[in-house]
Amino acid sequence: MPGVTHHCFGCAPNNRQGLRLRFQENKDGSVECLFRMPRRFEGPPGHLHGGIIATILDEAMGKVNRKKGIVALTRRMSIDYLQPVPLRVKLSAVGWPVKVEGRKHFHAGEIRTLDGDVLARSEGLFIAIDPIEMFRKYGERVSGHAKTQSIRTAKLKG
Amino acid sequence: MPGVTHHCFGCAPNNRQGLRLRFQENKDGSVECLFRMPRRFEGPPGHLHGGIIATILDEAMGKVNRKKGIVALTRRMSIDYLQPVPLRVKLSAVGWPVKVEGRKHFHAGEIRTLDGDVLARSEGLFIAIDPIEMFRKYGERVSGHAKTQSIRTAKLKG
Numbered sequence: 001m002p003g004v005t006h007h008c009f010g011c012a013p014n015n016r017q018g019l020r021l022r023f024q025e026n027k028d029g030s031v032e033c034l035f036r037m038p039r040r041f042e043g044p045p046g047h048l049h050g051g052i053i054a055t056i057l058d059e060a061m062g063k064v065n066r067k068k069g070i071v072a073l074t075r076r077m078s079i080d081y082l083q084p085v086p087l088r089v090k091l092s093a094v095g096w097p098v099k100v101e102g103r104k105h106f107h108a109g110e111i112r113t114l115d116g117d118v119l120a121r122s123e124g125l126f127i128a129i130d131p132i133e134m135f136r137k138y139g140e141r142v143s144g145h146a147k148t149q150s151i152r153t154a155k156l157k158g
Numbered sequence: 159m160p161g162v163t164h165h166c167f168g169c170a171p172n173n174r175q176g177l178r179l180r181f182q183e184n185k186d187g188s189v190e191c192l193f194r195m196p197r198r199f200e201g202p203p204g205h206l207h208g209g210i211i212a213t214i215l216d217e218a219m220g221k222v223n224r225k226k227g228i229v230a231l232t233r234r235m236s237i238d239y240l241q242p243v244p245l246r247v248k249l250s251a252v253g254w255p256v257k258v259e260g261r262k263h264f265h266a267g268e269i270r271t272l273d274g275d276v277l278a279r280s281e282g283l284f285i286a287i288d289p290i291e292m293f294r295k296y297g298e299r300v301s302g303h304a305k306t307q308s309i310r311t312a313k314l315k316g
Contacts, residue, residue, distance in 0.1 A: 007200045009207040017175050017198040040175040042165045044292075049167040050220075050232045051213020058208045074208045078236035134202075 010059040019055060021093070023063040030096035031063040037087050048085040053111060057122035060095030060109040065126055068097065071134050072105055072126035080121045085111055091119070103128045168217040177213060179251070181221040188254035189221040195245050206243040211269060215280035218253030219265040223284055226255065229292050230263055230284035238279045243269055249277070261286045 009018040019041075023031045035056065043049030057079060065072040085091065095109040109122040167176040177199075181189045193214065201207030215237060223230040243249065253267040267280040 006203070007197060009199050009201060009210060015198060015200075039165060040173060041167050042173075043167060044231070045164070049213060050216045050235065051168060051209060054212035054216070054235070054237075055207060055209020058212070062208075073202070074239050076236065076238050077208065077212070078234065079212075080234050081232050 010055055010062075019052070019059070021056065021059050023060070023093075023095075025067055026094075028096075029067075030094050031060060031067055032095075033060065033063075033093045034090060035093060036090045039087055042087060044084060046087055048087060050079075050081060053081065053085055053120050054079050054122075056093045056111060057095075057109040057120065058124065060093040061107040061122060061124040061126070062095075064095045064097050064107045065105060065128075068105070070105065070128045071130070072128045073134075074124060075104075075127045076125040078123050082121060083117070083119045085119045090114060098123075168213055168220075177210070177217070179214065179217050181218070181251075181253075183225055184252075186254075187225075188252050189218060189225055190253075191218065191221075191251045192248060193251060194248045197245055200245060202242060204245055206245060208237075208239060211239065211243055211278050212237050212280075214251045214269060215253075215267040215278065216282070218251040218267040219280060219282040219284070220253075222253045222255050222265045223263065223286075226263070228263065228286045229288070230286045231292075232282060233262075233285045234283040236281050240279060241275070241277045243277045248272060256281075 006012050007015050009015060011021045012018055013020055021033045021035055023033045026032050037048055037052065041049055041052040054077065058074060058077060062074065092112045092114060093109065094112065095107055098106040098108050105126045105128060107124045107126065110118050111120040112118050164170050165173050167173060169179045170176055171178055179191045179193055181191045184190050195206055195210065199207055199210040212235065216232060216235060220232065250270045250272060251267065252270065253265055256264040256266050263284045263286060265282050265284065268276050269278040270276050
């Protein structure tokens with residue numbers, strides 16, 4: 001988005017050492033991203049690190065919040081590693097909303113082959129906060145530059 | 159270790175875009191790593207991405223397997239995000255064994271401030287496999303180079 005200079009490891013276009021994931025919205029209410037991961041994110045030989053799998057699923061579920069127009073922070077996440085996730089192969093990450101209880105938003109996510117095989121699955125609990133709370137929580141120990149980003153992001157997402 | 163050229167995003171010394179975590183063994187049976195993360199791993203402004211927090215905890219719990227002399231793969235992991243984890247601050251990651259049920263090894267992990275405040279907590283289920291199984295599972299779709307690594311790693315860990 002023009003004017004936004006966030007540096008998110010998962011999705012910032014200008015963080016060249018990050019994953020640079022780009023999600024689109026599907027008609028069924030889910031969000032989806034096609035990706036192909038390079039070797040620097042290796043865990044077991046030839047395959048993605050479990051932490052990067054978690055990162056992709058956190059992003060997929062987090063983007064559901066954005067689609068819903070809320071600012072929310074990950075409170076809990078669980079990941080089932082069902083099959084090894086190969087490097088250098090085009091795969092899909094999908095996230096969708098499951099239920100809402102007050103400020104608690106429960107989402108789910110999957111990493112799939114393009115044939116639809118599920119390689120990893122996640123559940124996440126996200127707590128909706130208002131942008132001022134976001135600023136208070138994350139603004140205290142960071143630089144003025146980052147504070148500006150925080151406000152901008154909150155305004156855009158909130 | 160001499161002769162080992164693995165490229166793990168979490169702990170390979172030669173993966174300069176990775177986390178390069180180095181764990182030591184504590185006398186109480188836990189493993190521990192001190193780290194300080196740069197901005198390229200940012201999530202919320204000034205703080206670590208939730209996926210990188212998961213990566214660090216996966217590593218902390220995974221190193222418990224190595225300490226026990228087993229080869230094991232992450233089957234399930236859950237993370238509680240208790241407080242934001244700041245960038246550029248020296249922190250500690252600790253992993254320890256919880257229980258064993260046959261091939262199932264249950265471990266736990268925490269990211270702590272140096273004052274002992276817990277910022278994030280994890281539980282993990284790891285399935286012990288033999289090195290030949292490891293080779294079969296991860297060796298099929300990878301290059302000859304990676305296959306060699308796989309065998310080497312399995313020999314070292316098994």
